[in-house]
C-alpha cells in the first residue's frame with residue numbers, strides 16, 4: 354500500500370516538474386520572439402538603482418571653524434536658499450528666477466540619487482561635450498545659474514561663486530579622484546520600447562504631483578523669496594537649455610525623488626510612469642533660451658537632446674520623446 358502511494362506521488366511530482374519546465378521554456382521562447390532584440394539589449398544594460406550607496410555625504414557640523422569653513426558654510430546657505438541672495442529680490446544681486454539650487458539638488462546636494470554633488474570634486478575640471486571644452490566647477494555652477502535658474506552668470510572671483518565652489522568641493526571631498534560613486538547625480542532609467550506619452554503622463558501628474566506643484570505646474574510660494582513647491586513649468590521655471598529639459602534627466606530625477614518624500618528604497622512610480630510624467634512636464638510651456646556655442650560637435654548630442662540639428666536622421670520629436678533605443682543603437686554603429 355505505502356509503496357503504491359510513493360509511486361503515485363513520484364509520478365505526480367514528475368508530471369508537475371515536466372509541465373513547469375515546458376511552461377518556462379515556452380515563456381522563454383515567447384520573450385525571444387516577441388521582445389525585439391534592440392530593446393532587450395537596452396534592458397540588459399539597465400543600471401539597477403541601489404539604495405545602499407557606498408557614498409556618504411560628509412557631516413555639515415564637521416565643517417571647520419576657519420575662514421575656509423566660513424566660505425563652505427556660506428556656499429551651503431547659497432545652495433539651500435539661493436533666491437534669498439540671488440533671486441528676483443535677492444540681497445546680493447538679483448540674477449536668477451527665484452528657485453533654489455536645492456529645489457533640484459536635494460538636501461543641499463547630498464541626497465543619494467537626488468542629483469547630488471558627490472562626483473563633482475573628483476571629476477572636474479572635465480571635458481564636457483555640450484561646450485566642447487574642459488569645464489571648471491565655476492563654469493558648471495554658472496551653467497545652472499543661466500539655464501536651470503534661467504538667470505545670469507556670477508563674476509569669477511566673486512565671494513558667492515567661490516562659496517558655491519568651496520561647498521560643492523567639500524561635499525565630494527572623500528570621493529577618490531576620477532571616480533563616480535554609485536548613487537551620485539541622476540539615475541539612468543532603462544529606455545522604454547515605445548515613445549513616452551504626455552497624455553498618459555498628465556493622468557499621473559494630476560494624481561501624484563498636482564497636490565503639491567499645482568494643477569498648472571506653477572508651484573506654491575513659501576514666502577516672498579522661496580518656493581514651498583517649486584514650479585515645474587511656466588515663466589518662473591527652468592529654461593529649455595537646462596538639464597532637466599532632457600527627458601532622461603527629468604524621468605530619472607522624478608523616479609528616485611518624487612513625490613518629495615521617496616528615496617531609492619521607496620520609489621512610488623514605475624519607470625514607465627516616470628518617463629510619461631516627464632514627457633507631460635517637458636511638453637508644457639517654459640522660458641526659451643538658446644546658447645549658440647552648445648554642442649559644437651553634433652555627433653556628441655545626447656540621444657534625448659530635444660533640439661536639432663543632429664548628426665543622425667531621426668526627428669526632433671523622436672529625440673525629445675523617444676523611442677530612444679533606435680537612436681542609441683544607430684549611434685553605437687557609427
Ligand code: HEC
Pocket residue numbers: 432435452453454455456457458468469470472473490493494497498501502517521538539591595596597602
Ligand atoms: C531646475 C533644476 C536645477 C537647479 C535649480 C539647479 N540645477 Fe544644477 N543641475 C541640474 C541638472 C539636471 C544637472 C545635470 C545632471 C545630469 O546631467 O545628470 C545639474 C548639474 C549640476 C552640476 C554638475 C554635477 C555633476 O556631477 O556633473 C553642478 C555643480 C550644479 N548643477 C550646480 C548647481 C548650482 C550651484 C545651482 C544653483 C545656483 C544649481 N545647480 C541649480 C539641475 C538643476
Ligand code: HEC
Pocket residue numbers: 455456457459460557558561562563564565566581582583584585597606607611612613614622630631
Ligand atoms: C508632497 C509634495 C510633492 C509631491 C506630491 C511632488 N513633489 Fe516634486 N517637489 C516637491 C518639493 C518640496 C520639491 C523641492 C525640493 C526641495 O526644495 O527640497 C520638489 C521638486 C521637484 C522637481 C525639481 C524642481 C523643479 O521645480 O523643477 C521636479 C522636477 C518635481 N518636483 C517633479 C515632481 C513630479 C513629476 C511629481 C509627481 C510624480 C512630484 N514632483 C510630486 C514636492 C512634491
